[in-house]
Every structure is written in C-alpha cells, then in structure tokens.
Amino acid sequence: MKTPRDAIRLVNSVALRYSEVEGEVKCPDYVAINALNVFCPLAYDVVVNNKDKFTFLGEDVIEPGARMDELKGFHGTWFTEIPKRDRSRVRALISVMFPALAGIMEALDNESA
Numbered sequence: 001m002k003t004p005r006d007a008i009r010l011v012n013s014v015a016l017r018y019s020e021v022e023g024e025v026k027c028p029d030y031v032a033i034n035a036l037n038v039f040c041p042l043a044y045d046v047v048v049n050n051k052d053k054f055t056f057l058g059e060d061v062i063e064p065g066a067r068m069d070e071l072k073g074f075h076g077t078w079f080t081e082i083p084k085r086d087r088s089r090v091r092a093l094i095s096v097m098f099p100a101l102a103g104i105m106e107a108l109d110n111e112s113a
Helices: 004-021 027-039 041-049 052-058 066-079 084-097 099-112
Strands: none
Touching: 004 027, 027 041, 027 084, 041 066, 041 084, 052 066, 066 084, 066 099, 084 099
8 A cells, every 4th residue: 555545445445345254254364355456456366266276275284296386387377467566565465365375475576576
C-alpha cells in the first residue's frame, strides 16, 4: 500500500464479505488473500485456481525430489509474470500464507532481482 486510498480499497474488500467467512478462516489470512486480490490479481488467480500447489493437502514437509522440482517449475512460471516492482511483496505474502513455500518463493525472488 502506498496511499491512504490503497488502505481504504483493502479495508473495503475485506469488510464486504468477511462476515460470510468469519469463524471459518483466520482474519490475517483473509486480509492477505484480499490484499493479493486487490493489489495483484494475477497472483490471487493463481492461488485460487491452483490450491493444490499451495496447500499440499496435508503434507507436512515438501520432500526433495520430483515434487520439489514440480513446485519450483510451477511457481517459477507464474512468479515471473508478476511485475518486478511487486515481486518482493507478493513473495512475502505467499510465504506468510503458505510457510512451506517460503524457501521456493525466496529463491524465485532472489533469481528475479
């Protein structure tokens, strides 16, 4: 967020539908996903349409090997489409929302710097 107007846009986005999901999602996660939607719709669409590449459906740790290579390739593809000026912020949000991806996202951000 760079201006007060940006903050208002995010607050309005969260306030609009939070009551529908209250109790089902954690507020910080809801704010973070809405921040992606408001400020980087491309990243939001990737998360929403590829949940399995972010949540790992119960996997505790990403094991090295084929799965790691698959995830690096997938995330590397969409991440390079994010404008360079936004990449570090997108990386930070994704890393907080999906901690298992923090290492992958940091490596991608460092490669694109």
